[in-house]
Amino acid sequence: MTLDDQVRGRKLKLHDMCLRDGMHSMRHQITLDQMVDIASGLDDAGVPLIQVTHGDGLGGSSLNYGRGLHTDREYISAVAEVVKNATISVLHVPGIGTLDELRVAADCGARCVHVASHCTEANVTEQHIGLGRELGLDTVGFLMMAHMTSTDHLVEQALLMEGYGATTIYCVDSAGYMLPDDVTARIGGLRTALEDATEIGFHAHHNLGMGVANSLAAVAAGADRIDGSAAGLGAGAGNTPLELMAAVSERMGIETGVDLFKLMDVAEDRVLPIMPQPPRADRDSITLGFAGVYSTFLYQAKEAERKYGLSARDILIELARKKMIGGQEDMIEDTALSMAKERDLV
Amino acid sequence: MDKIKCAIIGPGNIGTDLLYKLLRSEVLEPVWMVGIEPGSEGLDRAKELGLKTTAEGVDGLVPHVIEDGVQIAFDATSAYVHADNSRKLNELGVLMIDLTPAAIGPLCVPPINLKDLAGRKTMNVNMVTCAGQATIPMVAAVSGVQEVDYAEIIATVASKSIGMGTRKNIDEFTRTTSAAVAEVGGAAKGKAIVIVNPAEPPLMMRDTVYCETVDEPDQEAITASVHEMIAAVQQYVPGYQLKNGPTFEGRKVSIFLEVEGLGDFLPKYAGNLDIMTAAAVRTAEMFAQDILDGQLELEPVKENA
Numbered sequence: 237m238t239l240d241d242q243v244r245g246r247k248l249k250l251h252d253m254c255l256r257d258g259m260h261s262m263r264h265q266i267t268l269d270q271m272v273d274i275a276s277g278l279d280d281a282g283v284p285l286i287q288v289t290h291g292d293g294l295g296g297s298s299l300n301y302g303r304g305l306h307t308d309r310e311y312i313s314a315v316a317e318v319v320k321n322a323t324i325s326v327l328h329v330p331g332i333g334t335l336d337e338l339r340v341a342a343d344c345g346a347r348c349v350h351v352a353s354h355c356t357e358a359n360v361t362e363q364h365i366g367l368g369r370e371l372g373l374d375t376v377g378f379l380m381m382a383h384m385t386s387t388d389h390l391v392e393q394a395l396l397m398e399g400y401g402a403t404t405i406y407c408v409d410s411a412g413y414m415l416p417d418d419v420t421a422r423i424g425g426l427r428t429a430l431e432d433a434t435e436i437g438f439h440a441h442h443n444l445g446m447g448v449a450n451s452l453a454a455v456a457a458g459a460d461r462i463d464g465s466a467a468g469l470g471a472g473a474g475n476t477p478l479e480l481m482a483a484v485s486e487r488m489g490i491e492t493g494v495d496l497f498k499l500m501d502v503a504e505d506r507v508l509p510i511m512p513q514p515p516r517a518d519r520d521s522i523t524l525g526f527a528g529v530y531s532t533f534l535y536q537a538k539e540a541e542r543k544y545g546l547s548a549r550d551i552l553i554e555l556a557r558k559k560m561i562g563g564q565e566d567m568i569e570d571t572a573l574s575m576a577k578e579r580d581l582v
Numbered sequence: 583m584d585k586i587k588c589a590i591i592g593p594g595n596i597g598t599d600l601l602y603k604l605l606r607s608e609v610l611e612p613v614w615m616v617g618i619e620p621g622s623e624g625l626d627r628a629k630e631l632g633l634k635t636t637a638e639g640v641d642g643l644v645p646h647v648i649e650d651g652v653q654i655a656f657d658a659t660s661a662y663v664h665a666d667n668s669r670k671l672n673e674l675g676v677l678m679i680d681l682t683p684a685a686i687g688p689l690c691v692p693p694i695n696l697k698d699l700a701g702r703k704t705m706n707v708n709m710v711t712c713a714g715q716a717t718i719p720m721v722a723a724v725s726g727v728q729e730v731d732y733a734e735i736i737a738t739v740a741s742k743s744i745g746m747g748t749r750k751n752i753d754e755f756t757r758t759t760s761a762a763v764a765e766v767g768g769a770a771k772g773k774a775i776v777i778v779n780p781a782e783p784p785l786m787m788r789d790t791v792y793c794e795t796v797d798e799p800d801q802e803a804i805t806a807s808v809h810e811m812i813a814a815v816q817q818y819v820p821g822y823q824l825k826n827g828p829t830f831e832g833r834k835v836s837i838f839l840e841v842e843g844l845g846d847f848l849p850k851y852a853g854n855l856d857i858m859t860a861a862a863v864r865t866a867e868m869f870a871q872d873i874l875d876g877q878l879e880l881e882p883v884k885e886n887a
Contacts, residue, residue, distance in 0.1 A: 298773055299734050299792040299834060330752045331776040356780040357741060359749045384780075559781035566736045566790035570838040573826040 242456040244489035249461045251285040251437070252278050252478055254507055255315070256327055258469030259291035260532045261515060264304040268314045274506045275315040278466060279322040281498035283478070285348060285461075287325045288315045291471065291532065292563070293352065294326055294341055295333035300565050301532075308337070309344055316345025323347045323374065330360045332563065335367050348374035351402065354561050355379045358393035365400040376437065377402035380562050383413040383528055387425040394426050404435040404461060409450065410562055412443030412472055412525040416453040427458030437461035440476045442468060443525025445517055447476030448484055455490060466499065467507035467514070472524045472531030474515030479503045520548045527556035536565055540572035545581055586870035587651045589614035589643055589676075591667055592658035593624025593635075595745050595848055596681055600656055600859040601628060602846035607863060609870040613650055616643045640667045647674045653873065653880055654866050657682055660747045661754045668706050672883035677869055678706040679862050683751060683758035685710070691718045691766050692864045693814040699865075700872060705883050707865055710762040711755050712854035713737030713776055713789070715861045716822075720791040720837045721767025723811035724828075727803045729796040731833075733769035735759070738777040740784035743852035752776065769793065787841040787853035788825075794833050801830050808837060818860045820844065821853055 255271055271288065278286050288311050290296035290304045297304040304311075308326070316324055325348035326341045338349060349368045351361045361377060368375035377397030382390055394405045407422045414422075419438065426436050438454035440447040440463070451462045464481045468474030479500045485492050508514065517525075520538060524531050529552050537555075541548040551572050560567050576582040586609060590597045593615050604612040615628030620637040629635050634650070636642030646652070655671050656679045657664050664684035671678055680687060687706030690699055691714065699707060709715065717735035724730055737759075748755055756774055763772030779785050808828050815822040821842030829836045841853030848855055872878035 295773075298775065299732075299794070300736050300775060300790070331756060331778070334757055335753045354778065354780065357749075357778045359746065360752045360778060362750055363753050559779070559785070561777070561779050561781075563775065563777045564736075564738055564779070566838070567738075567788065569829075569836065570788075570790065570826050573829070573838070577826075 239452060239456055240488055243452065245491070246455060247491045248455060248485060249284050250478055250482060250492050250494055251287065251325065251461055251463045252283050252466055253287050253463050253475050254465035254467065254469040256287040256289045256291060257471055257475050258465055259304070260471035260535065261469055261474070261511065263535065264291055264297065264302045266305065266510065268306055268310060270510050271311055272314050272318050274466065274502065276318045277502035277506050278499070279319045281502055282494045283322055283499065284493065285325055286315070286319065286322045287327060287350070288312050289326045293329040293333050294337040309340055312341055312344040312346055325350060325374070327352060328364055329353070329563065330364045335363060338364065338367055339371065342371045342373060346373065348376065350376045350378040350406070352378035352380050355382045355385045355390055355393060358396040361397060362400045365397060365402050369401040374404070375402050376404040376406060378406045378408055378439070380408045380410045381530065382407045382409060382422060383411060383418060387421045390422055391425045391429045394430060398430055398434055403433070404437055405430060406437035406439055407454070408439040409441060410530050411528045412441030412446070412531060413528040414450055415446065416449055419450045419453040420457045423454045423457035423459050435460040437463065439463035441471065441525070441531045442473045442476060442515065443517060443521045443531065448480050451476050451481055452484065467503040467511070469507055469511060469515065472534050473517040473521035477503070520552060523549045523552045527553055529556045530560070530562045533565065533568055536568040540568055544572050544576040546572055546575055551575065584874060585609055585611035586653050586873055587611050587613045588866065589616060589652045589655040590658065591616040591640060591655060593617040593622060593628055594658060594747065595743070596658040596855055596859060597656070598624050598627060599847040599855050600658060600862060601631065601633070603859055603863045605631065607867060609867050609874060610654070610863070614643055614646070614652060616640060640670050644670055644674065647671070647676060652676055654679060654870065656862055656866070661751050672705045675880045675882040677880050679866050680706060680708040681858060681862055682747070683711050683754040684708065685758050689762050689766050690865050691715060692818065692861050693719050693811065694722045694766055696865055696868055700868065705880070709858060709862050709865065710766070711759045712739070712858040713774060714759045714762045715857045716787065716789045716839065716841050716854065717791050718762060718767045719811045719815050720808060720839065721763055721769055721793060723807040724793040724795065724804055724835055725768030727800055727807050730769040730793045731796050732771045732794040733763050733767055734773040734775070734792045735763055736775045736777065736790040737854070738779050738785070738788045739854045740787070740851045741778050741780035742784050743787070743848060743854055744778055784849070784851040786851050789839040789841065791837040791839070793835045795835065799830050799833060799835050804828055804835060818864045819857045821850070822857065
């Protein structure tokens with residue numbers, strides 16, 4: 237069976253990440269005006285889901301991850317005021333964000349929550365998924381760094397989240413490490429094991445240029461939702477460029493309900509101009525995907541390169557060797573300091 | 583020498599590690615282990631080590647408290663059941679050392695405020711969280727030199743060292759730690775971030791402490807204060823180490839720590855368990871010493887008192 241046979245006629249929900257994952261590349265400094273401008277454009281283009289949060293989720297504003305220009309409350313409220321059809325979603329990571337912060341987000345107009353954990357630690361999400369359901373939100377279990385565990389183990393973790401009440405489960409390639417076969421195996425495994433009513437999602441990073449290809453493999457294996465970012469604005473070399481995914485979907489007969497040309501215009505006219513530089517798989521981003529490192533480590537690794545005269549690539553490889561996972565940004569500076577000491581640079 | 587008799591509630595990782603430490607204590611003697619699952623590994627182990635056990639929760643212990651002379655109890659269960667446990671035992675004059683994030687009693691981080699608790703006649707002391715025990719001494723080391731506007735801590739623990747209690751109560755864990763970073767650490771505002779890392783072989787507990795001082799940080803004084811505090815914690819947690827820092831960038835002070843456990847029950851990577859149980863034992867020992875010296879008499883807490 238060809239790929240086309242597997243996907244033609246399928247319905248797909250596209251979920252834009254540029255106002256959350258893109259916050260990383262913007263060092264969490266997107267202005268309210270920019271957010272409102274981009275969100276209303278995406279809404280007008282028919283994108284059904286738009287994520288708006290600090291890059292590290294609710295409560296992510298910190299010295300460790302970078303302070304947001306505005307609070308999540310301000311961002312979500314501003315976007316909620318202009319968006320007509322799209323659902324506003326938020327990222328929520330137990331251990332970073334608290335339940336009170338999720339209540340505030342729901343009050344401000346968020347109607348969907350991605351409750352995220354490392355791919356093997358789903359049992360820290362019970363309280364947060366529970367509250368998501370209690371608040372009536374579209375509640376998603378978001379298993380990050382999914383390349384770091386086997387399909388069987390990922391499925392076990394997904395079943396836990398489904399048991400806590402999540403109605404959608406994501407396989408998240410936070411490092412942009414996966415190749416299409418990895419995606420096929422994981423999404424296929426989830427589809428087989430989870431309830432028919434449970435939706436499946438896939439979130440890619442474009443560090444090895446595989447965002448669109450991997451997302452297609454995910455759709456073929458049964459994914460109902462694909463995350464991407466207008467103009468690719470996201471951590472590392474960015475997320476799957478949403479307008480590219482929409483164009484390919486249209487060619488292959490996947491129904492997204494999105495107005496392709498309008499989405500292309502949002503990417504070109506509203507998102508591209510705010511970026512200091514367009515996302516590109518430079519040597520450090522390729523290293524993320526090649527070695528399997530959390531994509532947001534890129535920025536602080538580059539800072540450490542400037543500060544200590546080490547190569548960002550060396551630092552990222554060392555972080556991969558030490559099996560650091562999402563959220564451990566503090567270990568970038570620590571690792572760089574230790575490497576600089578060993579090399580007599582400090 | 584006489585010892586003060588203790589009960590441990592919760593025969594899981596923390597309770598068992600605690601038991602090993604209490605068996606070495608010169609002033610405390612563990613006599614009861616309280617669980618809720620008959621035949622559980624933790625209860626069986628306690629029995630083998632000579633303790634009386636019950637699988638009927640605190641209600642199974644209550645009838646024996648007076649007869650067996652239990653004066654101090656450690657609660658290593660969960661925030662949800664702690665208030666009930668504490669009330670039932672306080673009524674019998676038992677002092678509660680709370681290792682859950684319930685935080686109904688005053689917060690205790692030994693090198694910072696243990697001495698202040700001595701005269702307060704409190705019947706419930708909360709040990710904050712493992713992340714709090716590991717990081718708050720550093721916040722206090724900085725705030726002891728000059729005013730701290732904001733302190734933020736990142737605690738990374740090995741997946742194998744974190745039990746279901748903490749996982750199910752991760753919100754209380756995060757909030758209790760944040761509050762204590764400010765309250766006990768002496769910062770105007772506090773934030774805590776907790777990461778569970780599943781790497782194999784398991785990683786040692788790592789903790790990072792960021793402080794923002796109100797004025798330009800006095801680098802020399804802060805560095806000296808941090809080293810002094812490291813030594814104070816090492817008195818009861820020998821594996822508490824400064825890995826990097828303090829480094830200074832504008833008003834930001836960064837301190838990178840590693841906590842290696844003693845390996846009493848769980849392996850050495852579980853420094854988070856070790857620092858929690860070691861701090862609890864140190865706290866209980868101070869009260870026990872005061873009881874033995876006749877300086878402290880525990881009194882039953884009357885309901886609605």
